[in-house]
Amino acid sequence: MGHIYLVRHGQASFGSANYDQLSPLGYEQTRLLGQWFANCRQGFGRVVTGGMQRHRQSADSCLAELPRALLLETEWQTDAGFAEFDHHQVLLRLCPEFADPAEFKLMMARQEQPLRAFEQLFRDAMARWMGGAHDHDYDESWPAFRARCVAAFERLCAQTQADGVQNCIVFTSGGTISALVQHVLGLDDQQVVELSMGMVNGAVSKVLHRPGQTSLAYLNNYAHLEWLGEAGSVTYR
Structure with a gap:
């Protein structure tokens, strides 16, 4: 069984001229996620980013905290199918x-x-x-966006199964993750809106997959931010 970790980027620069840029807190959120992975000895055989600047910055900040031995593949992939709407x-x-x-x-x-x-x-x-x-x-219409996200996810599942990669991490956005959770759980569109609004910056969701079957292990986990214990560390925008 393969595991895909879907990470929402850290807090971006809401209200600025360039939203697609992590704020100082966004870097800290993803750095803490990396420390959490390192403490759990969680390694990854494949790293994928959705092609946006905030995705790559989140990946850099998070994975810099992992020992080299936990990153089994040094070449990271970019798949715009995981980009936000x-x-x-x-x-x-x-x-x-x-x-x-x-x-x-x-x-x-x-x-x-x-x-x-x-x-x-x-x-x-x-x-x-x-x-x-x-x-x-x-x-890009909503059906087109959803189909793009699902196609990227299914493509990644097929690639990792073919290559024998067990653990993969994807740095993406809240809308993309919500569309994929809808695909896995069969949610209606209104539930997707509410899910998307509740996605925490720097949170991680875990999907299990095998040929012909996917399931959700956990959703929107931000225990690493609660571990920090500081007011304002949990953000949604």
Whole structure:
């Protein structure tokens, strides 16, 4: 049986000009995950990143904490099938006025609870994207995104089975992980939205696979961040 560890990237730079960049806390979150793996003597025969900068930065930060003996393959793979969907476009299709960053900041400044207001706005944007009535508005529809993620996952399962690799780690994003969990567990789309909103930065989910069968061992594990014991170490955006 093979094991695939799906890691959500550390906290990115929400609200900045370049979201695709880990924050200082994001580096710390993934470094602690690496220490947790090292303490567990958990090694990996294959490392895959989803092709985004925050994925590679998370991989570098995490795996730098592992002894060389626990990384059995030195060449890391990149598979854009594990890339995240375009959050920016999904939000703009609901609220075109946010193409001007000043409008977004003004809206947020008016809210008594800005984070909660943003989360509701994003749920509405996700509902529009996933509803199917506006697929032509998006460069990548929800069914296309989900199919891309599942294809990348199945491709990786087939490769690792053929090569005899038991443990593989993938550095990716919350939307991708949620789509894959939906595939494994048969969840409906609304459950995927809620799952995605609850994904913790730097958390890890573990999927077991053998030919013709997959199962979820654990989901959204962030024990390494609780181990740190500091306020603010657990983030979602």
